[in-house]
Amino acid sequence: MTAKTTTTVISTLEKLFEEHFGKPSEEITALPVSGSDRRYYRLSAGSTTAIGTYNANVAENNTYFYFTELFRKHEINVPEVYKTSKDRRSYLQQDVGSTTLFDQLMKEGLTDEVRKNFHKSLEQLARVQWIAGREADFNQCFATRQFDEKAIMGDLLYFKYYFADLQKVHYDRQTLMGEMELLSKELGRIQPQMLMYRDFQSRNIMLHEGKLYFIDYQGGMQGPPQYDIASLLWQAKAKLPAAWKEDLLNGYIATLNSLPIPRMDEIHFRRGYTQFVLIRLLQVLGAYGFRGLLEHKPHFLSSIGPALKNLEGFISDNPQLLPSYPELRSLLEKISTPEIQARYGGAKTVAEEVKLKVEISSFSYKVGGVPKDKTSHGGGYVFDCRGILNPGRYSAYKTLTGQDELVRQFLDKETQMPEFLQHVYGLVSINIDDYIARGFEHLSVAFGCTGGQHRSVYAAESLAKFIESKYHVPVTVTHHNQQKWVLASEQLNG
Known part of the structure; x- marks a missing residue:
């Protein structure tokens, strides 16, 4: 935004604040920007606070407003949207603090309290996917309505072009493209298809006044629920141990069994989960490559090492994975070696020397x-x-x-x-x-x-x-x- 636009946005948010709370804001502070073009500000007047948001993408905002209303209807904790501007580019919403589940994990470590919050997150996620999801209108999605074969292929190409190709390792490109197309078709047929959060990770889960709140769900679409579980449990910098991942997956499945929904085939569900862990790991590496290696953003650059370590462990623990896709597996083994991890701070001995x-x-x-x-x-x-x-x-x-x-x-x-x-x-x-x-x-x-x-x-x-x-x-x-x-x-x- 230009300086003039910034001034106009702040003025609009201050007006929304005064209209909603009946008093003018006394202080406005810009909040950090991550990978999106949205701008966030904290407005306050004494003990009264709210988050002001500006996003020029009205279609994305409308999707966010729709999902917010849908989730709140089903008693899922998300920030309330207080007021929106006439052009729907600016809006005022509930302030749910600045502490994320990821922050708690980094500060407290692998404690029982942290584990409970991960379980609670997955319990609430199940309600998002299976309760709110069964009445979701996917025509409200601003970009992609469904995580289908084309979307999966898009993630695989994202990984190929923005990460794998930048590592300068040899592979047969024609064979790899053929395998990626076949894998996309296979995974695009997996059922069930529910409401997929798309970026369900611990940085998008806020801890506020003893409750968990979800944020950044405007990328939601119809898709496999296993993808969201993989996103949370395999978040690179979270480094959740295998025992936690298994316990949390079991907890999610137990939650499904307690919801008023048709029974699902657990063996089929777990197999799909393993497959979508792989897709999520590759999509994340593509994002880290684009934001880190090409745009040189430090947060994404520092995440590459842990993400490669994640991939190495996943491949090692699943020796029967990708039997029909030998070229893809060979590529993944090459890019997750200790030598390539060391390029991104993956080996402490390098820094020590x-x-x-x-x-x-x-x-x-x-x-x-x-x-x-x-x-x-x-x-x-x-x-x-x-x-x-x-x-x-x-x-x-x-x-x-x-x-x-x-x-x-x-x-x-x-x-x-x-x-x-x-x-x-x-x-x-x-x-x-x-x-x-x-x-x-x-x-x-x-x-x-x-x-x-x-x-x-x-x-x-x-x-x-x-x-x-x-x-x-x-x-x-x-x-x-x-x-x-x-x-x-x-x-x-x-």
Whole structure:
């Protein structure tokens, strides 16, 4: 969004807040953006809070509103939508906090309480799929109505083009394409077909006031329920142990037996589950390849190692998998080897042997200029960010910095900063790879802009995350002009 659009969106959300709660909002904070184009803001007035959302894709919003109403009708916990704008691009919804099930798992570990919440999630998922799902109107789905043969083939091609082909391993392309087409046909016929959540993972399950809430279900469609179970239990960074996966799958099946639905063939259901675990693992690798290897987003890049470890374990535990698809199995075995996992931080010994330390800094060309490298060999880069549109030109960003979410969103979506950083990542990676191989101990990278407050700060922080995710080497970040930043608090004090 442009600065003007951002101002208009915030004004619209503030109006919705005042209309719903009868009082104006006192504070609005931008929330982090993930892989989508949606924008989230937390609005508050005292103890009253709500989440304001902007999404230019009206069809996607309408799907979200439809599923929200359907789920709430069947007492499934999802955030209530309070009000929508006339153009249906902005809406105000219930604030269910910021703690996800994934956050709880990372903080507390494999505790009984965490396991109970995973069980509760699957119990509620069963109601989504089999109770709400039996009256769902799939014509309301904004993109794909059904996870059929074409959709499955789309996921397999996503994996092939955005991950497998980037690993530079040999395989017979014609044979592989033929096997993928046959596999898509086989899985596209699997029954039953219920309401499939599509992205059911622990980051989309919120913990709020003792309850679980589901979010990000606008991608729902008709499809096999096993896919959603696989998405949750095989989430790469969650690293759930095999005993948990089996216990949770058993719990889900027990829930189905208690619901007022026809009995299903458990053996057939479990076989389908195993097949869709594979499809989900490959779809996720495709997403990580696209967002991580091509778009260089650190979160996705850091997830590749765990995802490959997941795939390696799955193939090892299922030796009879894919008997009719030898070329596909051979490819999966090649890309999940310890050597390829090591490329993405999959082997701790690699990081332990590295001596390299990277120092990253931002500076102002106007004040201070290029910082001096104090190391012995002086190796590194200096990048000029002044060719990127400056957020500091706009009043909405003038007293913010490259560390603030609003500025990060502006630079990421409204400027050429992503393209600029892709070139930076590529150049810096060449030296890091070489320095690690040769045992060098230091590399410096500096980013400059006019004031050393917005563009250079954002670039420095982004490169640090990229290097930490890809190489797992020590990185320090210094902002040389920080003491001279123009901040809102200073203007008020002045």
